[in-house]
Amino acid sequence: MNLLFQNEHLFDEACTNYFRHPNQSHVLNNYLNTPLPSDLVDQLVKFFSSRNIYTTQYISQLLIRHLNNHTLNYSYDKLIHSLVPYACIVGSPYSDLYCKLLIKKWNKMPDMMEQSTYELCQACESKIATEEGKGIMYLIGNLIKEFIETKEVDSITIQIFKEKCLLRIVETIITIIRWIQIENNEQEIQCKIALETLKIALEYPFSNGYEEEEDIVLEIPMGYASILSSIGLQEKMIRMFVPGNHLEALVECMITLASVRENLFSGTTRQQYNEFLSKFGGMICEAAENEKMAVAAGRYLDRMTRTRSVKAQYHLTQAAKLIERISENYLEHKNSFYYLLTTFARWSHRLYECGEEKGNVIETLKEVSKSVIEGAFNNSEIIEEEDIEGIMEGFGEITRVNLMFTVEEMTKHIERVTKEIEHIIEIKGSLQRIQKECERLSIGIGLISIIINHQVINGTNETQEQLDIKLMKIGIEIINKEMNIIKTIPFGYGVKEIEINILRFFESIRNVFLNESISRTTEKYIIEILEIQNLNDLIIAIMNKIIFNLHYFIDIHCESIIKQSLLIIEKYSRKEKTSKMLLEYGLLDKILDEPLTQKITKLSVKTKKMFFQAICNLIITIPKVHFSVLLNKLESSFHLQPNDYESKLLLYHSFFLSLPPESIHYLGFIDFVHKILPIFIKNTSLPSFVSFLSDIANIKPFRSLYSIQTPDALILYHDICESLMKILPSIIELNEDEMVSYLEDCIQSINSILSSDTIPFGALYVYNDRTHHVLMQTIISICISHKWDFVSFYPKYTKLIFTLFCNIGMVSCDDFFGNHLHETLLFLFNALQSGEESAIPVFEQIILFTFKSHLLKSVRIITTPSTDHSLLLSQHLDLVKNIIEILLQNLLNGNMDLYCTSKALLPSLLLYPKIYHHLKSSLLLKYSNSPDLNLAFCQLDASISSSCDGDAYDNFFNACQVFQHTSLSLLKQ
Structure with a gap:
């Protein structure tokens, strides 16, 4: 034994250095992965009493690691007994170790669970006034967490x-909560720990999808009903609502209590419990003096009102008052x-269930709506919040309860603001005041968008539909006034915010009133209320405002508004019918006004691209005109110089993206691309070219246009491969992040076309086209040259690489057998060793390609008949053996997807039976020739030997399921 373990002082120093200098090599590292002799563990037990935090940390981590790896060959009972004094301390690292040991013991002897839980709870109750009692309660909370996180627990233990252990724990915690005197400051810690433990005990084991915290409904068994519905507990929780360190834990615990399923209680008990929840809701709303408490109140009410039988009586008024208070400063209280x-939105959906409370609920919702509107107009700073629609989502639903009132309130505030602006202009008041009022006006149109958007979300009746259109009319009137206002005042922040919200308003109109499913009744209302001839008049009015924006804001250099205005044109012109109408109206000529076009094309690339896209959406609908004529018209309209290849590529890219599926222009355009790609490779920037290449590679929307008899798709693929070969050298010279980003786009373009099922890949061999194979060799070389440690830092890149490798395996697996077979296998081994499941199908493809039998073979392209791939693979048997061992180990411990693992294993075991039998013997020896494991291997062997059957994969998968179930049972022992 190392002298280090024989002297507590030296061991303390070693542990301190181990944690303070983690990057240095240390002798303590040697013990993490090698089995611990029992005499060494005996010595570690003696160090449990050390007061050095680093020592306790190292010992607990060391023993937990060996416990998890099943390499701790030491009596669990002995360790548990030795740990008791040190695990029962609040915050002790030994607490986790104790819990893990106890759960391991329970898994072997489930009959002991109830007794050991009873002893823990009894000790906790009897010693609660002491430090040890606090520690035991903390230990119990940790025990529940560890139990839930332990994967090796079987269904009987759970x-x-x-049914028994948790119920006893909850009873104990509730007993302690009743005992606590909240007036006694010394009991604050007990109170906090008790509330946290009760929350853990109730929430984790019975949550349904607890990963999404806000959607928890606790499936608590009926046996808990009596203790949770105790009047004494309810009264105590109410009395605990006083300032102190425990308050946050109390609110979190109450959120859990509010999450219990509806039918846990019945009759008067349910009614009583609901009153208790509602009263607490009112109290927390009343006491919320800062944002933290207001958020807690909001979360609590949100959870509580999921219980449909809760009455509004005790909390709704206080919640409305809280809304009124926080409406004075939205930005501080947005969460x-x-x-x-x-919460209020939920009550708006539940009006028909409210009975005699309905009138009160409607009035309260009306007051809330009023508070929100007033607060928004008085705190126009909220317009700075990007996610204003998300924050105000509930408001949109509340307003639909009394939409007439909302329309009246909005009209009143908007009229007041517009009059104020007109007055300030008339008296030539300060520009700052005008901009402030413009901010308020922008709030008005922003709220209108939110309200009418909820027509789509919740549906509406005819009266509400008419009111929505009246709101739209108010918005249009604001726009008309705003167009006059901004002609007389300088541009400022307030005007900019109005414009941003006007453009959002146009998007809402498109979604709600101009969608394809609009009814004739709605169309009739729009025409009547807006006093127009048809819906085209509405679209033209919107476009007139957009044209105004383009001319006005181009001169004051506000590119953000220009870009968003162009986006509106682009979205409206996506629909062919609308696009044709806008062409007839003459929108194209208005936008292609020469001075305007020249100014826009000098803006940033993103704005210019949006401009090109909007124009292409319009021009593509011109009938009976060849695409080359359309492109020539655009090039001349934009005054593109012959050598301005960057702008031309941007234009061609936009033109391609505007093509609808099965467009008559598509094949002609692709033929055109074939001719221009070599020029663009030399004369355009890397980002523009890679983006264009990635999009034209996605041929799925146009798949029906390709004939398998023609080489069109093959020519396109050849062009893409050739282009990638020319730009890859530039890409690999970039910094790491940029390089990976471009490689992702390049690999995605290959994946798109390889997975399209359109290209006759056999023709690659027939035409002796080596471009594909050269590119595959290059891509494989680049991907594996960076080693797995580098690649694994980029999850998206990782997935794309293995998808590409799978496609290569399906299309031309012989490319893996070029100069990089060893490196590829090593790359796969490292990936699988780190648990990357997406590497499994790649290994499967390599094995299948080598496999002699055609029964399991699923590769689909050419190879060189004279090449003996099995001979090539046999030169790397060590790596193959290591990969098969990982797959078998995964089959044993269930760490990877069973179906993928079984698909890769079957051909591997058939191809290399000697490797399989060697690994099988090693595993049987490791588990002392367990009869159960032996039987599972026999079933596996039987399914392998019957692999000539057409159901080979299914039979083997079933055998793997049985094998895994048996092996996991062994691991628990």
């Missing part, structure tokens, strides 16, 4: 834990505002 509005 059932006993839920609580969201939760509270969500």
Whole structure:
């Protein structure tokens, strides 16, 4: 034994250095992965009493690691007994170790669970006034967490834990909560720990999809009903609602209590429990003096109101008052505002269930709506919040309860603001005041967008539909006034915000009133209320405003508004019918006004691209005109110089993206691309060219246009491969992040076309086209040259690489057998060793390609008949053996997808039976020739030997399921 373990002082120093200098090599590292002799563990037990935090940390981590790896050959009972004094300390690292050991013991002897839980709880109750009692309660909370996180627990153990152990724990915690005197400051810690433990005990084991916290409904068994519905507990929780360190834990615990399923209680008990929840909701709303407490109140009410039988009586008025208070400063309270509005929105959906409370609920919702509108107009700073629609989502639903009132309130505030602006202009007041009022006006149109958007979300009746159109009319009137206002005042922040919200408003109109499913009744209302001839008049009015924006804001250099205005044209012109109408109206000529076009094309690349896209969407609908004529018209309109290849590529890219599926222009355009790609490779920037290449490679929308008899798709693929070969050298010279980003786009373009099922890949061999194979060799070389440690830092890149490798395996697997077979296998081995599942199908493809039998073979392209791939692979048997061992180990421990693992294993075991039998013997020896494991291997062997059957994969998968179930049972022992 190392002298280090024989002297506590030296061991303390070693542990301190180990944690303070983690990057240095240290002798303590040697013990993490090698089995611990029992005498060494005996010595570690003696160090449990050390007061050095680093020592306790190292010992607990060391023993937990060996416990998880099944390499701790030491009596669990002995360790548990030795740990008791040190695990029962709040925050002790030994607490986790103790819990893990106890759960391991329970898994072997489930009959002991109830007794050991009873002893823990009894000790906790009897010693609660002491430090040890606090520590035991903390230990119990950790025990529940560890139990839930332990994957090796079987169904019987789980059932006993839920039905007996947890019930006993909850009873103990509630007993302690009743005992606590909240007036006694010394009991603050006990109170906090008790509330946290009760939350853990109730929430984790019975949550349904607890990964999404806000959607928890606790499936608590009926046996808990009596203790949770105790009047004494309810009264105590109410009395605990006083300032102190425990308050946050109390609110979190109450959120859990509010999450219990509806039918846990019945009759008067349910009614009583609901009143308790509602009263607490009112109290927390009343006491919320800062954002933290307001958020807690909002979260609590949000959870509580998921219980449909909760009455509004005790909390709704206080919640409305809280909304009124926080409406004075939206930006500070935006999170609580969201939760509270969500709660009120839920009540707006539940009016028909409210009975005699209905009138009160409607009035309260009306007051809330009023508070929100007033607050928004008085705190126009909220317009700075990007996610204003998300924050105000609940508001949109609340307003639909009394939409007439909302329309009246909005009209009143908007009229007041517009009059104020007109007055300031008339008296030539300060520009700052005008901009402030413009901000308020922008709030008005922003709220209108939110309200009418909820027509889509929740549906509406005819009266509400008419009111929505009236709101739209108010918005249009604001726009008309705003167009006059901005002609008389300088551009400023307030005007910019109005414009941003006007453009959002146009998007809402498109989604709600100009969609394809609009009814004739709605269309009739729009025409009547807006006093127009047809819907085209509405679209033209919107486009007139957009044209105004383009001319006005181009001169004051506000590119953000220009770009968003162009986006509106682009979205409206996506629909062919609308696009044709806008052409007839003459929109194209208005946008292609020469001075305007020249100014826009000098803006940033993103704005210019949006401009090109909007124009292409319009021009593509011109009938009976060849695409080359359309492109020539655009090039001349934009005054593109012959050598301005960057702008030309941007234009051609936009033109391609505007092509609808099965467009008559598509094949002609692709033939055109074939001719121009070599020029663009030399004369355009890398980002533009890679982006264009990636999009034209996606041929799935146009798949029906390709004939398998023609070489069109093959020519396109050849062009893409050739282009990639020319730009890859430039890409690999970039910095790491940029390089990976471009490689992702390049690999995606290959994946798109390889997975399209359109290209006759056999023709690659027939035409002796080596471009594909050269590119595959190059791509494989680049991907594996960076080693797995580098690639694994980029998850998207990793997935794309293995998707590409799978496609290569399906299309031309012989490319793996070029100069990089060893490196490829090593790359796959490292990936699989780190748990990367997407590497499994790649290894499967390599094995299948080598496999002699055609029964399991699923590769689909040419290879060189004279090449003996099995001979090539046999030169790397060590790596193959290591990969098969990983797959078998995964079959044993269930760490990877069973179906993928079994698909790769079957051909591997058939191809290399000697490797399989060697690994099988090693595993049987490791588990002492367990009869159960032996039987599972026999079933596996039987399914392998019957692989000539047409159901080979299914039979083997079934055998793997049985094998895995047996092996996991062994691992628990």
